[in-house]
Amino acid sequence: MNIQENILIAPYTTFKIGGPARFFCAVATEDGLVEAVRYAKGEGLPFLVIGGGSNLLFSDSGYAGLIIKNEIMGRTFTDDGTLYSVVDAFAGEDWENLVRETVEKDLFGIENLSAIPGKVGASPVQNIGAYGAEVSKVIVSVRVLDTSTMQFVELSQLDCKFSYRDSIFKHEKGHYIVTRVRFRLCKLGELNIEYGALQKYFVEKDMTKPSLKEVRDAVIEIRKSKLPDWTMWGTAGSYFKNPVIEAARFADLRSEYPELPGFVEHDGRVKVSLGYILDKICNAKGLSVGNVSVYEKQALVLVAKPGATATEVLNLANELMRLVKEKTGIVIEGEVEWAVA
Ligand SMILES: Cc1cc2nc3c(=O)[nH]c(=O)nc-3n(C[C@H](O)[C@H](O)[C@H](O)COP(=O)(O)OP(=O)(O)OC[C@H]3O[C@@H](n4cnc5c(N)ncnc54)[C@H](O)[C@@H]3O)c2cc1C
Structure with missing residues (x-):
C-alpha cells in the first residue's frame, strides 16, 4: 500500500475544488x-472512501485524514437460465462503462441511468436515479467491508434501506465500504419511458417503439442538452435534492403557483420540482458568488469556474436555500456531500 502525504484533492473531484488530503492512497x-x-484506525485518523468524486465538495483547507480511492476493478455477467442475468461489478468500475456494456448485451434495467458520472461503488450510496429510474430497483445485494468488525459481508437490498437519494450508507458513514454490487437485469425487460423529458423526446422524434439502445441514446442526448460538461466545468450535478412535502402543503403551493410540477410518491407525499422553484419562483438562474454560478440551463446545478473555492459554493448554496425558504417555506437539503475532517 502506497500512502502519500499532502495530496491535492481537487483533481479527484468533478467540482475540481478542495485543498490537500493529509494522507491519500488508491486501493486495487x-x-x-x-x-x-487498518492504517487509518491505527493512526487514529478519520478516513473517507471516494470513487469518481462526483458527489462531493471538499473544503478549501483539505481533509485532515486518509482519503482512500477505491479502484477495485472487475465485472462478470452470469446468465442464470431465467429471464434475468446477474451482473457483479466491483466498486472501482466506471458506472457509465457498465451501463454501456449492459445495453450492448441487451440487458434492461439501468439504461435510464446512462451518463451519470462516478463509480459503481457509489451507486448504492445515494441510490442514484434519473429519468424515472433508481438503481435500487435492480440491486440484489452489496458486498461491503464492515469496518467495525473488519469482515466482508453481503447486504441484501432490504438491508441497504434504499429510498429517494438515500441508503444506509449515507447514515452510517464509514461503517460500510462497498467493494462489489450485484445487479439483476432482465433480458426481456420493459422500457421505462414515462418520464416527461423522455416522453417528449420520443413524441418529437415520432418514435412510438424505441429500442433499448435508442432509450439510452435519448437519455445521453437529453442530459447533454441540460447539464454542463463536467470534464470541462467544475460541477457535481444537482446540488440539492427535490423536496418531498405533504400533499396538503403541495396543494397550497399549487394554488399560488399553478404550474409547479409535483410527483406523488408511494406514501402519498409529493416530490416537488426544485428546478422549477429555483428558476420560476426564485429567479435563481444567473445568480453567482465569485467564480460559482447557477447553471443557466438548469437551476439545480451549480457550476464552478477555475479558481472557484468551496466557500463560494457554500455561500451560493446558502443563498439559494434562503430564497427557497422565503418564497415557499420549504427547507431544502443538499444532495452533494460536504466532506470535511
Ligand atoms: C454532471 C453530473 C451529473 C450527475 N447526475 C446525476 C444523476 O442524474 N443522478 C444521480 O443520482 N446522481 C448524479 N450525479 C451525482 C454523482 O454522479 C453520483 O452520486 C455518483 O454515484 C457518485 O459517484 P462517485 O464514484 O463519483 O462518488 P464519490 O463522489 O466519490 O462519493 C460519493 C459518496 O459515496 C461514498 N462512496 C464512494 N465510493 C464508496 C464505496 N466504495 N463504499 C462506500 N462509500 C463510497 C463517498 O464516501 C461519498 O459519501 C451527477 C454528478 C455530476 C457531476
Missing part, C-alpha cells in the same frame, strides 16, 4: 482496502 484489491482502513 479488497486486501489493500483492509490494509488502508
Whole structure:
C-alpha cells in the first residue's frame, strides 16, 4: 500500500475544488482496502472512501485524514437460465462503462441511468436515479467491508434501506465500504419511458417503439442538452435534492403557483420540482458568488469556474436555500456531500 502525504484533492473531484488530503492512497484489491482502513484506525485518523468524486465538495483547507480511492476493478455477467442475468461489478468500475456494456448485451434495467458520472461503488450510496429510474430497483445485494468488525459481508437490498437519494450508507458513514454490487437485469425487460423529458423526446422524434439502445441514446442526448460538461466545468450535478412535502402543503403551493410540477410518491407525499422553484419562483438562474454560478440551463446545478473555492459554493448554496425558504417555506437539503475532517 502506497500512502502519500499532502495530496491535492481537487483533481479527484468533478467540482475540481478542495485543498490537500493529509494522507491519500488508491486501493486495487479488497486486501489493500483492509490494509488502508487498518492504517487509518491505527493512526487514529478519520478516513473517507471516494470513487469518481462526483458527489462531493471538499473544503478549501483539505481533509485532515486518509482519503482512500477505491479502484477495485472487475465485472462478470452470469446468465442464470431465467429471464434475468446477474451482473457483479466491483466498486472501482466506471458506472457509465457498465451501463454501456449492459445495453450492448441487451440487458434492461439501468439504461435510464446512462451518463451519470462516478463509480459503481457509489451507486448504492445515494441510490442514484434519473429519468424515472433508481438503481435500487435492480440491486440484489452489496458486498461491503464492515469496518467495525473488519469482515466482508453481503447486504441484501432490504438491508441497504434504499429510498429517494438515500441508503444506509449515507447514515452510517464509514461503517460500510462497498467493494462489489450485484445487479439483476432482465433480458426481456420493459422500457421505462414515462418520464416527461423522455416522453417528449420520443413524441418529437415520432418514435412510438424505441429500442433499448435508442432509450439510452435519448437519455445521453437529453442530459447533454441540460447539464454542463463536467470534464470541462467544475460541477457535481444537482446540488440539492427535490423536496418531498405533504400533499396538503403541495396543494397550497399549487394554488399560488399553478404550474409547479409535483410527483406523488408511494406514501402519498409529493416530490416537488426544485428546478422549477429555483428558476420560476426564485429567479435563481444567473445568480453567482465569485467564480460559482447557477447553471443557466438548469437551476439545480451549480457550476464552478477555475479558481472557484468551496466557500463560494457554500455561500451560493446558502443563498439559494434562503430564497427557497422565503418564497415557499420549504427547507431544502443538499444532495452533494460536504466532506470535511
Ligand atoms: C454532471 C453530473 C451529473 C450527475 N447526475 C446525476 C444523476 O442524474 N443522478 C444521480 O443520482 N446522481 C448524479 N450525479 C451525482 C454523482 O454522479 C453520483 O452520486 C455518483 O454515484 C457518485 O459517484 P462517485 O464514484 O463519483 O462518488 P464519490 O463522489 O466519490 O462519493 C460519493 C459518496 O459515496 C461514498 N462512496 C464512494 N465510493 C464508496 C464505496 N466504495 N463504499 C462506500 N462509500 C463510497 C463517498 O464516501 C461519498 O459519501 C451527477 C454528478 C455530476 C457531476
